[in-house]
Amino acid sequence: MKKKLGTLAAVGAVALLAAGCGEAPEASTGAGSGSGTSAASDVKACMVSDAGGFDDQSFNQSGKEGLDAAVAELGIQEQTTQSSSEADFAPNIAALVQQNCNLVVAVGFLLADATGSAADANPDTQFALIDSTVEPARSNVKPLLFDTAQASYLAGYVAAGTSKTGTVATYGGIQIPSVTIFMDGFADGVAKYNEDNGTSVKLLGWDKATQQGSFTGNFDDIGAGQNTTQNFIQQGADIILPVAGPVGNGTLAAANAANAAGGDVKVVWVDSDGYNTVKESDRPLILTSVVKEIGASVQDAVKSEVDGSFSSEPYVGTLENGGVSLAPFHDNDANVPQAVKDGVSKLQQDVVDGTITVQSQSTP
């Protein structure tokens, strides 16, 4: 044991030696604690995550990326706190206010209460809240909402039109409005395709009328996502929409397994364009994605804080303003029939015009 430790120490020392033999810079850098670039503006934009943390490959991460982009673009200061549980929300927001943040972005509906009371206690600080409004509305809280049903409506239409087996499926992480809104839109899109083309494509995993369906129960159990997806594939589904953040990786695994056994299963990704975020080997699986531009909305909110145009009027991302969208088909472009592509362009136009309204009880 002693010998082993000795070897380890030797290896470590060599590594240190190799790592530490650079040249010292001319001037002593002193002991600055990472002050970063000099700020071009006095504004400080801050963000509190929910319990998922900023590396959740989902909405916390999108929000943080938007904040980072705004900070880089505008040369302002940034401060973030991660919550490890719901008990951290209120203290984290209070701590950021104490750090003289001008704008505090709270990620997720669970922070709504904490944001509301912090807004009351600190009328001079502005807040933005992702995926929720505050009750009652405050003059210093801007809700950032997304009518994702519009984009997933298009995705449902594409899925129904592209499916070879005539069965598509969806499932969610937890049954909350920001998840089920995807599933509602998807269900309507499938129904719309059936109505227009006289087909009877089946949807598994979600019944819009009863609001009942399949959920993994969390946003981190990838195995549950894989099981659920296998179940769908066994029932004949060949296009799956997982609305469960990182759990969608389980769907990719199940799809890969099914395709290796001769199947032809595709996945519709959510939140970001999956083609850009999943592993390269999984890219051919991504038929399209229902994109929710959380990052862009955060970036806009920060900009409005900097140029003084901040208002508490809710931002609602729609197809019209680009806050939600259907991603390109990328590698699967050839697999989507031209008639379906034409149909989607027309639907997109109809939704933007208001000729078609996508209904969901979860619509913000």
Added chain:
Amino acid sequence: MSTPTPGPQVPPGGSPGAPGSSGAPAPSSTTSPDAPGRAAAWLSDARQSTWLVLVLAVLSAFVLGGLLIAVTDQATRDASGYFFARPQDALSAGWTAATDAYGAMLRGAVFDPQARSTTAAFRPITETLVVASPLIAAGLAVALAFRAGLFNIGAQGQLIVGAMLAGLVGFRLDLPLVVHLPLAVLAGVVGGALWGGIVGLLRARTGAHEVIVTIMLNYVAVYLLAYALTTPGFQREGSSNPISPPVADSAAFPLLLGPSFRLHLGFLLVLVAAALVWWLLERSTVGFSWRAVGANPAAARTAGMSVSWAFVGVMLASGALAGLAGAVQLLGTERSLSGGIAGQIGFDAITVALLGRSKPLGVVLAGLLFGALRAGGVLMQASTSTPIDIVLVVQSVIVLLIAAPPLVRTVFRLQPRRRAAATTTRSAAA
């Protein structure tokens, strides 16, 4: 067939166990598996660690955490690139990073002279007490079970059920304060006691090991709560988000220091509970028999004590304390019930109980330390961008060192159960 997997939909009344198990044929109580075994031996070893070992464990954890802060600090890493050209740069950067972070943690946990107002300067210490309240209550729950030789890993589940019942009374009933608050707290205590009692009953009647049963019941409680929050009975009117309405003002713990501070009456209630637990364990006959069962079940049985009833009683009391933690967290701090109401409290409670050597006063002090870590971690993260995970590392190292008292004794060359080695220790620590 459109719903192949039903998801987290646990039947509402699906609390397993209690009715079925009481009907099961009771094995003769002499065969009930309460042999002390290695686990109990470890428990008694860990519980008898000297204060010195505990203090050293905490200090080592902070030193390790400080090293981590230093090596993950960007300035330190930049300066390490030329460590051999000018080592003082890296060392001073690392030192600054660690002291800045711990300084911020101290300011966030006790007193913040840099705050913008006097109220804000005093807020940290009250925040520590707020965070500590449920930790102490849940820590007492685990400690009480430890003293009777039982591992109650289920404080989390008992806390959740307690919070659910306290919440139901708190936001669905409309009563005057003098009745409403006590009733809501009582509901929480009863909820926790029921959830813990199931475990005690199963252990006493069937011999089902409490570790397995409590862990499983934790899951049941988590999904029961998740299911309840999809039903209109728990949801806010006009919203389908899984979050309950806030509890009525008449069911909320009154704030002790006015609206600028979150410190509430629940903290005092928890201290009373600690005193009660002390009395129960050290002064009452029941407590004596529980401790006897914990020390040696066979001897306790020979002395005429009912080991089975002791298990049931201990788990009822332990669950009640965890339920109290849930009620305190919900009615005092959070006000609304949501899926994450329990956070990590039920698991941190195990560490709190171990660090407190399963003694009420020790648990109160350990709870305050952990409350300070949590509360201070917030400011540490906000002002120095040190990841909050450092707090978790410090906590985990404490657990590791306490769970293995011989390890600490070896590291610091301590003689078992003797304080003579204190001088050696000081030189080793320096």
